[in-house]
Amino acid sequence: EVQLVQSGAEVKKPGESLKISCKASGYSFTTKWIGWVRQMPGKGLEWMGFIYPGDSDTRYSPSFQGQVTISADKSISTGYLQWTSLKASDTAIYYCARVLGGDLRGVHDYWGQGTLVTVSS
Amino acid sequence: EIVLTQSPGTLSLSPGERATLSCRASQSVSSGYLAWYQQKPGQAPRLLIYGASSRATGIPDRFSGSGSGTDFTLTISRLEPEDFAVYYCQQYGSSPYSFGQGTKLEIK
Numbered sequence: 001e002v003q004l005v006q007s008g009a010e011v012k013k014p015g016e017s018l019k020i021s022c023k024a025s026g027y028s029f030t031t032k033w034i035g036w037v038r039q040m041p042g043k044g045l046e047w048m049g050f051i052y053p054g055d056s057d058t059r060y061s062p063s064f065q066g067q068v069t070i071s072a073d074k075s076i077s078t079g080y081l082q083w084t085s086l087k088a089s090d091t092a093i094y095y096c097a098r099v100l101g102g103d104l105r106g107v108h109d110y111w112g113q114g115t116l117v118t119v120s121s
Numbered sequence: 122e123i124v125l126t127q128s129p130g131t132l133s134l135s136p137g138e139r140a141t142l143s144c145r146a147s148q149s150v151s152s153g154y155l156a157w158y159q160q161k162p163g164q165a166p167r168l169l170i171y172g173a174s175s176r177a178t179g180i181p182d183r184f185s186g187s188g189s190g191t192d193f194t195l196t197i198s199r200l201e202p203e204d205f206a207v208y209y210c211q212q213y214g215s216s217p218y219s220f221g222q223g224t225k226l227e228i229k
Contacts, residue, residue, distance in 0.1 A: 037166075037220075045158075045166065045209055045220040061217035062122070095165055104171060106213020107156050111165035 002026040004096055004112035011118045012086050019082035020115045022096030030054035033099035034072060034079035035108055038064075040092045050099050051079060086119045093117075123148055123212050125221035133229040140197040142224045144210035149190045154214035157186055157195045160223075161206045169208075170195065202228075 007021040022034060035050035049060035053072040060070070072079045079096055094115050097108035124147040134140055144155065153173035158166040168177040170186035173193055183198040197204055205228050210221040 044223045045160075045211075047211070047218045047220060059216060063217070097166075100171075103152070103154075104213075106154065106211070106218045107168065107171045108158075108166070108211075109168050109171075109177065111167070114165055 002098060002110045004098060004110055006096055006112040006115045009116040013121055014087055014119055016086050017084050018086055019080050020094060022079040022112050024077045029077035030074050033101060035097045035099040036070060036081050037095045037097060038092045088119050090117060091119050122217055123150065123215060123219055125210055125212060125219055127210060127221035127224045129224060131225045131227060133227050134200055135229045136200050136202055138200050140200055140226055142195040142208055144193040144221050146191040146212060150212045151214035153189050154212060155193050156211045156213065158209045158211065159206050
């Protein structure tokens with residue numbers, strides 16, 4: 001059974017750093033992309049980017065390029081999303097998802113439960 | 122960047138009725154690379170349809186997708202109580218892989 005289990009909710013202050021995680025199981029981690037999607041309070045879904053753990057090929061949405069870093073550790077089947085300096089506007093739920101490859105690259109077929117990040121002074 | 126516009130914003134229907142949700146793209150979505158997701162309150166999204174018309178594993182056949190180019194439709198043939206949720210379309214034909222703003226399907 002494919003599962004993506006994300007790290008718990010975080011409360012941070014503006015300017016702090018943060019790294020959240022997404023542990024995958026039930027499939028070969030290095031053969032599918034891991035993507036990240038933001039959902040701000042009461043709003044819709046925003047595609048942030050994804051990484052192919054097999055070779056660390058990473059793609060970002062222009063809206064998030066330079067704002068976050070997507071990474072993965074294939075030795076422990078875990079993907080990461082990190083910030084070096086959080087802003088109040090980063091307050092959101094962040095979902096990781098398995099992303100299919102080939103002609104279906106971009107299809108998010110299994111999702112984590114979401115990690116709520118709250119940034120407040 | 123391809124912008125997806127979903128309509129209506131909110132759709133009020135009763136169980137048993139047919140729902141038709143629209144997703145229009147600002148430019149042609151190559152090869153019908155369009156997916157639909159369902160999201161219920163407090164839950165992660167769930168993949169319903171990919172490739173414009175292929176149902177994901179385990180999705181009931183009352184859900185169907187159609188369309189090509191810039192106009193796509195998600196149809197729910199006969200609404201069940203558990204179908205009331207927010208629905209998002211997403212294009213994956215060109216990066217960034219944008220989502221529509223969502224259609225809320227509510228009980229009338």
